[in-house]
Amino acid sequence: MSISPVSERSSGRRDHGQAVMLMLSIVALIGLLTVGVAKVGALLVEQSRARTAADAAALAGVSGGPAIAAAVAAADGATLLSFRREEADVVVVVRVGHTHARARATAGP
DSSP states (O other), X not given: OOOOHHHHHHHHXXXXXXXXXXXXXXXHXXXXXXXXXXXXXHHHHHHHHHHHHHHHHHHHHHHHHHHXXXXXXXXXXOEEEEEEEETTEEEEEXXXXXXXXXXXXXXXX
């Protein structure tokens, strides 16, 4: 028994279409994963910037008050949302993008 060349060619054509669909699915999956990783990375950077701005604003607010704390937060790309003095401590909340961060600083040792 021999296999005719026509049947070999026709089975190859069916596989070719499946390979294209498989490759398109893989490319789409890689694209979705890339977008997800980029969004997580951007969120982590935003959180880090918010924490840094909150720390700096709280330290500046200990000696300079709310106006200086707001100016330092703005210089770090953040918005000062709240400033509260609790005895020797200053507590601030800042926003960078959609992320909020809170920091506390103490005057003195």
